[in-house]
Amino acid sequence: xxxxxxxxxxxxxxxxxxxxxxxxxxxxxxxxxxxxxxxxxxxxxxxxxxxxxxxxxxxxxxxxxxxxxxxxxxxxxxxxxxxxxxxxxxxxxxxxxxxxxxxxxxxxxxxxxxxxxxxxxxxxxxxxxxxxxxxxxxxxxxxxxxxxxxxxxxxxxxxxxxxxxxxxxxxxxxxxxxxxxxxxxxxxxxxxxxxxxxxxxxxxxxxxxxxxxxxxxxxxxxxxxxxxxxxxxxxxxxxxxxxxxxxxxxxxxxxxxxxxxxxxxxxxxxxxxxxxxxxxxxxxxxxxxxxxxxxxxxxxxxxxxxxxxxxxxxxxxxxxx
Amino acid sequence: xxxxxxxxxxxxxxxxxxxxxxxxxxxxxxxxxxxxxxxxxxxxxxxxxxxxxxxxxxxxxxxxxxxxxxxxxxxxxxxxxxxxxxxxxxxxxxxxxxxxxxxxxxxxxxxxxxxxxxxxxxxxxxxxxxxxxxxxxxxxxxxxxxxxxxxxxxxxxxxxxxxxxxxxxxxxxxxxxxxxxxxxxxxxxxxxxxxxxxxxxxxxxxxxxxxxxxxxxxxxxxxxxxxxxxxxxxxxxxxxxxxxxxxxxxxxxxxxxxxxxxxxxxxxxxxxxxxxxxxxxxxxxxxxxxxxxxxxxxxxxxxxxxxxxxxxxxxxxxxxx
Numbered sequence: 001x002x003x004x005x006x007x008x009x010x011x012x013x014x015x016x017x018x019x020x021x022x023x024x025x026x027x028x029x030x031x032x033x034x035x036x037x038x039x040x041x042x043x044x045x046x047x048x049x050x051x052x053x054x055x056x057x058x059x060x061x062x063x064x065x066x067x068x069x070x071x072x073x074x075x076x077x078x079x080x081x082x083x084x085x086x087x088x089x090x091x092x093x094x095x096x097x098x099x100x101x102x103x104x105x106x107x108x109x110x111x112x113x114x115x116x117x118x119x120x121x122x123x124x125x126x127x128x129x130x131x132x133x134x135x136x137x138x139x140x141x142x143x144x145x146x147x148x149x150x151x152x153x154x155x156x157x158x159x160x161x162x163x164x165x166x167x168x169x170x171x172x173x174x175x176x177x178x179x180x181x182x183x184x185x186x187x188x189x190x191x192x193x194x195x196x197x198x199x200x201x202x203x204x205x206x207x208x209x210x211x212x213x214x215x216x217x218x219x220x221x222x223x224x225x226x227x228x229x230x231x232x233x234x235x236x237x238x239x240x241x242x243x244x245x246x247x248x249x250x251x252x253x254x255x256x257x258x259x260x261x262x263x264x265x266x267x268x269x270x271x272x273x274x275x276x277x278x279x280x281x282x283x284x285x286x287x288x289x290x291x292x293x294x295x296x297x298x299x300x301x302x303x304x305x306x307x308x309x310x311x312x313x314x315x316x317x318x319x320x321x
Numbered sequence: 322x323x324x325x326x327x328x329x330x331x332x333x334x335x336x337x338x339x340x341x342x343x344x345x346x347x348x349x350x351x352x353x354x355x356x357x358x359x360x361x362x363x364x365x366x367x368x369x370x371x372x373x374x375x376x377x378x379x380x381x382x383x384x385x386x387x388x389x390x391x392x393x394x395x396x397x398x399x400x401x402x403x404x405x406x407x408x409x410x411x412x413x414x415x416x417x418x419x420x421x422x423x424x425x426x427x428x429x430x431x432x433x434x435x436x437x438x439x440x441x442x443x444x445x446x447x448x449x450x451x452x453x454x455x456x457x458x459x460x461x462x463x464x465x466x467x468x469x470x471x472x473x474x475x476x477x478x479x480x481x482x483x484x485x486x487x488x489x490x491x492x493x494x495x496x497x498x499x500x501x502x503x504x505x506x507x508x509x510x511x512x513x514x515x516x517x518x519x520x521x522x523x524x525x526x527x528x529x530x531x532x533x534x535x536x537x538x539x540x541x542x543x544x545x546x547x548x549x550x551x552x553x554x555x556x557x558x559x560x561x562x563x564x565x566x567x568x569x570x571x572x573x574x575x576x577x578x579x580x581x582x583x584x585x586x587x588x589x590x591x592x593x594x595x596x597x598x599x600x601x602x603x604x605x606x607x608x609x610x611x612x613x614x615x616x617x618x619x620x621x622x623x624x625x626x627x628x629x630x631x632x633x634x635x636x637x638x639x640x641x642x
Contacts, residue, residue: 024362028546029467030399030531031364033459036357041345043352044440046408046454050447078351087367089410089452119365126371127448131410133367138354146350210351225349 008095009088012104013118020117022084032119034085040137045075051128056171061099063189064130065106071212072134073114073193074262078210080144080202081136083114083195088121089131114195142203144266149207149226153267153293156205156276158194158285161215162243163187165258180242191262197285201266204276208266214257216312218265219299226267232291235304256301256312267293329416330409333425334439341405341438353440355406361458366396372449377492382420384510385451386427392533393455394435394514395583399531401465401523402457404435404516409442410452435516463524465587470528470547474588474614477597479515479606482536483564484508486579501563512583518606522587525597529587535578537633539586540620547588553612556625577622577633588614 010027019026025033036042049068051057069086076083088107092100111118116134167184170176176185194210201208207226209218215237223230234255239247243254264287268276273289280287294300298310331348340347346354357363370389372378390407397404409428413421432439437455488505491497497506515531522529528547530539536558544551555576560568564575585608589597594610601608615621619631 024461025464025466030396030529031366031402031457033400033461033464034363034365035461036363038359042355042357042363044355044408044456045352046410046441046443046452048410048412048443048445048452050412050445053445053447075351079354081352087365087454089367089369091369091371091450120367122367122369122452124369124371124374126374126450129412129447129450131367131369131443131452133408133454135365136352140345140354140356143346143354145346208351 008100009090009104009121009123012101013108020084020115023117023119026117026119027121034119037137039139041140041143043076043079043081043136043138043143044133045072046131046133047072047075048129048131060189061102062106065103066110066190068130068132069107069110070191070193071262072132073110073195074191074210074212076134076136077193077195077198078144078208078264079138080142080198080208081138082199083116083134083136085119085135086111086116087119087133090121091124091126091129093126093128138202144198144201144205144208146207146209146222146225149222149228149267149293150269151228151293151295153206153269154273154289155230155232155265155267155291155293156287156289157211157215157238157263157265158197158287159261159263160238160240160243161211161261161263162246162254162258163240164191164260165254166243166246169254184240184242188260191260193262194264194285196283197264197280197287200279200283200285201264201276204272204279205266205268208264211261211263211265212259214259215265216256216299222265222267223293223299226293228293229296229298229300230291231294231300231302233302236288236290238288329421330411330425330442330444333422334429341436343405344438344440347438347440348442355440355456358458360460362461362464364397364400364402364457364459364464365454366393367452367454368393368396369450369452381510382423383427386424387431387511389451389453390428390431391512391514392583393453394431394516395512395531395533397455397457398514398516398519399465399529399585400459401463401519401529402459403520404437404455404457406440406456407432407437408440408454411442412445412447412450414447414449459523465519465522465526465529467528467530467543467546470543470549470588470614471590472549472614472616474527474590475594475610476551476553476586476588476612476614477608477610478532478536478559478584478586479518479608480582480584481559481561481564482532482582482584483567483575483579484561485512485581487564487567487575490575504561505563509581512581514583515585515606517604518585518601518608521600521604521606522585522597525593525600526587526589529585532582532584532586533580535580536586537577537620543586543588544614544620547614549614550617550619550621551612552615552621552623554623557609557611559609
């Protein structure tokens with residue numbers, strides 16, 4: 001870790017987040033020294049956001065700071081893990097202190113909300129790019145894996161799907177102006193990682209994933225890892241009015257293939273459904289049943305008119321698009 | 322973590338490294354699940370290499386893969402930690418399978434040599450950039466910190482210093498041709514992380530840092546963190562014949578301010594010197610005493626002609642240069 005360079009970020013950051021007792025040594029040495037809790041395992045995930053690929057150059061830096069952490073916290077949520085520590089490697093074309101302070105503010109506010117401490121990082125000069133690694137804890141027996149789905153499981157998703165993709169489309173069309181667009185943009189720019197929901201589901205759901213590539217693509221990941229198929233009742237998809245209007249026009253792309261939602265998609269054994277719904281209700285986490293896992297390979301989409309199709313739109317994959 | 326994209330790297334990587342028993346779940350889910358050992362703490366470090374900033378566009382991809390991991394292992398070495406797991410976030414302008422396979426080979430060979438397992442990562446498209454995070458274990462009571470130096474400590478450095486900076490200079494001058502240059506280039510392109518030395522020093526040295534910014538700059542980090550000064554006898558610096566020739570011409574820049582050496586700079590209490598030298602000798606790790614830590618602030622350089630100066634060349638700092 002490069003010390004003097006990263007001081008810049010540490011200075012902005014230190015006012016915003018507390019000190020965790022399990023951080024023996026934070027920023028400022030060759031390594032951070034951390035004390036994981038006994039009895040739980042460490043869950044880690046790393047993600048990179050690149051300008052022009054994952055965000056537009058004109059994005060609000062505070063929103064970008066939020067999102068860079070949120071997409072990683074979402075991976076912890078999808079395992080049912082409790083967030084603890086984060087590292088941040090940021091490459092900047094120039095040092096714009098106003099921009100950087102806003103970025104760190106957005107990042108630090110979300111970190112503080114989840115009691116996450118920044119424990120290390122690196123700053124380099126180059127084309128704008130942000131890599132974040134999160135570290136959390138989970139009882140390995142309760143961790144949510146993609147591979148735990150079983151035929152007969154009922155399939156659920158949290159929140160609503162498709163808003164972020166529709167917001168991006170409307171931004172590109174220069175059509176984002178009203179209150180509804182502000183709500184869609186908030187979903188694109190400041191996604192909510194479903195950390196509390198993930199912890200509710202740990203030990204209760206059979207399989208889970210966060211919806212980052214699109215509902216269909218991420219469902220395919222669960223199906224492939226679990227060796228099952230799925231049947232999705234499209235009339236039950238939880239969508240905002242704007243996305244519902246698109247679906248009504250026959251454009252299911254946003255709801256099915258829109259990435260960047262960061263909702264949780266999960267499957268629950270039939271005998272656990274009541275307990276899961278009660279726990280989600282008690283935690284104030286809205287979830288919607290949308291179908292089931294089945295023995296038959298592939299994903300069958302049941303359209304509102306009763307038509308069934310296995311043709312699903314592709315999700316977001318940097319190297320395929 | 323993006324699954325399908327990273328498959329590319331996993332495919333190339335999986336033949337090259339073994340499976341560690343402490344990896345409960347590796348690549349392929351939202352998070353990796355890891356089992357840190359009881360009684361030791363986790364040491365982590367993250368570093369980014371950017372094309373044109375940290376390496377030349379024409380660099381051998383296998384060497385780049387080696388170096389991306391080596392600079393991070395060097396941070397573990399500087400804490401006295403045992404390497405265990407690594408994550409890799411790589412941004413590529415295009416997918417050149419020949420290039421990527423060579424990169425992964427270089428990375429994986431060094432990983433295998435240190436029993437390090439790749440447990441997660443991300444691939445994105447954009448300007449070439451590589452971020453690596455390493456994870457190791459160390460007894461917190463034995464960990465080497467920058468802040469442990471005491472006035473009276475004797476100061477040591479491993480290997481030789483200045484080779485990488487001289488190699489880069491000769492590359493830029495188009496003057497790198499002979500056998501000597503091949504040796505210098507190997508020091509620049511394939512640095513050796515001093516992991517075994519770090520573990521020998523753990524609990525024996527008072528302070529340590531790896532020489533990534535340059536000997537003087539990194540010594541300054543130890544001095545600032547420890548609240549001491551230092552006195553360095555330049556006639557004792559361990560240098561290769563090529564760097565010695567530069568010093569003889571009065572150009573101490575390479576030896577004192579050349580970054581990218583990845584040697585360990587460490588201080589040892591006077592009563593521990595014999596034990597440290599014996600342990601280093603037994604481990605086959607060459608180290609050289611170069612001075613001492615002192616009460617007086619600043620770094621005093623004692624030149625071979627007896628002149629003493631506190632003017633030291635600046636090290637490498639992306640945001641200062």
